[in-house]
Amino acid sequence: MTNILKMGPSPHIRTSETVEKVMYDVIISLIPAFLVAVYVFGIRAFIVTSVAVLSCIVTEFVCQKIMKQDISVFDGSAILTGILFSFVIPVNMSLIYVIIGSIVSIALGKMVFGGLGHNIFNPALVGRAFVQASWPVAITTFALDGKAGATVLDAMKRGLPLEGALIEGGNQYAQAFIGRMGGCLGETSALALLIGGIYLIYRGQIDWKMPALIIGTVFVLTWAMGGDPVMQILSGGLFLGAFYMATDMVTSPYTPKGKVIFALGLGLLISLIRMKGGYPEGVAYSILIMNGVVPLINRYTAPKKFGEVKSNEK
Numbered sequence: 001m002t003n004i005l006k007m008g009p010s011p012h013i014r015t016s017e018t019v020e021k022v023m024y025d026v027i028i029s030l031i032p033a034f035l036v037a038v039y040v041f042g043i044r045a046f047i048v049t050s051v052a053v054l055s056c057i058v059t060e061f062v063c064q065k066i067m068k069q070d071i072s073v074f075d076g077s078a079i080l081t082g083i084l085f086s087f088v089i090p091v092n093m094s095l096i097y098v099i100i101g102s103i104v105s106i107a108l109g110k111m112v113f114g115g116l117g118h119n120i121f122n123p124a125l126v127g128r129a130f131v132q133a134s135w136p137v138a139i140t141t142f143a144l145d146g147k148a149g150a151t152v153l154d155a156m157k158r159g160l161p162l163e164g165a166l167i168e169g170g171n172q173y174a175q176a177f178i179g180r181m182g183g184c185l186g187e188t189s190a191l192a193l194l195i196g197g198i199y200l201i202y203r204g205q206i207d208w209k210m211p212a213l214i215i216g217t218v219f220v221l222t223w224a225m226g227g228d229p230v231m232q233i234l235s236g237g238l239f240l241g242a243f244y245m246a247t248d249m250v251t252s253p254y255t256p257k258g259k260v261i262f263a264l265g266l267g268l269l270i271s272l273i274r275m276k277g278g279y280p281e282g283v284a285y286s287i288l289i290m291n292g293v294v295p296l297i298n299r300y301t302a303p304k305k306f307g308e309v310k311s312n313e314k
Contacts, residue, residue, distance in 0.1 A: 269286035
């Protein structure tokens with residue numbers, strides 16, 4: 001009886017969940033999107049992803065050595081960052097830029113804050129933003145089947161017919177849903193990303209409400225602004241951002257009310273940038289902006305402590 005009632009210091013919640021299990025669950029869920037990317041873009045998609053992952057692993061190992069931290073490069077977080085970074089860049093981008101972007105993702109997006117769990121912004125998007133600021137032409141030059149051209153979002157932004165955009169013939173909505181169109185390596189197939197997202201929901205790694213709110217908000221607002229809401233949600237990085245980056249447990253709010261505010265804010269920003277801004281895509285910057293607001297959201301949506309009395313009350 002004495003052993004049964006023995007109690008140690010808090011916290012007392014026990015779980016079998018580990019960082020490795022979470023990270024590798026997310027990596028497994030990205031397999032459908034990766035396979036579609038290889039099918040659409042060929043072996044180059046495998047090369048770009050491999051280079052990004054290897055660069056992230058090496059960078060994190062070096063940073064942990066310099067910072068005298070325990071080496072944990074195979075907990076899955078560096079691998080996941082590499083995959084996500086490769087998914088948000090064009091498959092035909094120079095491998096030198098892929099390596100630099102991967103290094104920035106880990107060094108500036110993660111390790112400079114202290115490592116996993118301390119970063120404020122999504123690491124993969126920090127790397128993407130750096131590459132976009134440094135080499136804007138390289139990250140906005142897209143191709144499909146050896147033909148360069150405008151993406152679907154770019155064509156809609158400039159009022160061009162979608163027949164001239166990087167999309168396969170036939171029903172354009174079906175092709176966009178499947179992923180037979182030009183764009184960033186892992187963003188093109190809404191179907192593959194949806195399958196991965198459902199897997200994460202089934203595994204309990206993400207809550208379905210946040211991606212549903214983000215996608216639904218973009219659908220409603222782009223329709224209200226005169227756009228094609230179906231093509232808006234099926235094109236670009238919306239599904240990847242909604243299921244994999246906005247739901248990042250480190251850089252998103254931890255309160256239920258905060259998650260709703262975060263999702264609605266993301267949907268609003270994405271819609272405004274796409275429909276009213278000068279850039280056809282707005283997912284990456286919208287997530288980074290909302291990442292910066294997360295501390296405020298957490299502060300003002302935190303539940304009241306049991307027994308807490310406001311300072312002006314007696």
